[in-house]
Amino acid sequence: MSKKDNGAALILAYLNEKNRPYSAQDVFSNLQKQHGLGKTAVVKAMELLALEGKIKEKIYGKQKIYFADQAQFKDVNDADLKSMDHQISELSGEVQSLTQSCRQLDAELKELNSSLTTEEMVSEIQELKAECSGYRARLEKIKSASNHITPEEKDKVYKERDLYVKEWKKRKRLCLALCLQKKKILFKNKIKFLLLPAIFCFLTGRSWSGD
Secondary structure, X not given: OOHHHHHHHHHHHHHHHHOOOEEHHHHHHHHHHHHOOOHHHHHHHHHHHHHOOOEEEEEEOOEEXXXXXXXXXXXXXXXXXXXXXXXXXXXXXXXXXXXXXXXXXXXXXXXXXXXXXXXXXXXXXXXXXXXXXXXXXXXXXXXXXXXXXXXXXXXXXXXXXXXXXHXXXXXXXXXXXXXXXXXXXXXXXXXXXXXXXXXXXXXXXXXXXXX
């Protein structure tokens, strides 16, 4: 059988098996990857099959549609049609269920791919253990340090600080009081005190802003 006859036989078998209308482009797209048929060869083979009466041809505008000769198939009664409809419904349900299962498995696969491998988990655990060991050693060093401060010593330091602050505030008040007393002695009123910087600047030749 020549390559041309072989291509025509493949197309005829395909149309009889599918038993649905196809254009030459549809048949070419469906068969060329598996059988390596060229588009021109497919068009010529389908035209020849139609001319020989092995398949039927219908023209819709500029497009030609081809389908299997229905005379070769036995008549189907209503019971057979209902049975086929029932089978189609069952198969559609199975397809839907399998599609859902595939989606679920695909989601699980993506999750597994994004998770750490066993080797990566072991490596990360070792790194965490090493980090924890470092923190433990640092903690033990702090605990055993000679300058470690006990709560009692800490409380004593805070009390001494409060005492020193209180004494500092007391001395600050005394200092301010002495300064005011000296101002009263040196100046009879507040105006003279405020003018002192101006007088000083006048005598020294410096500028005075009055602030």
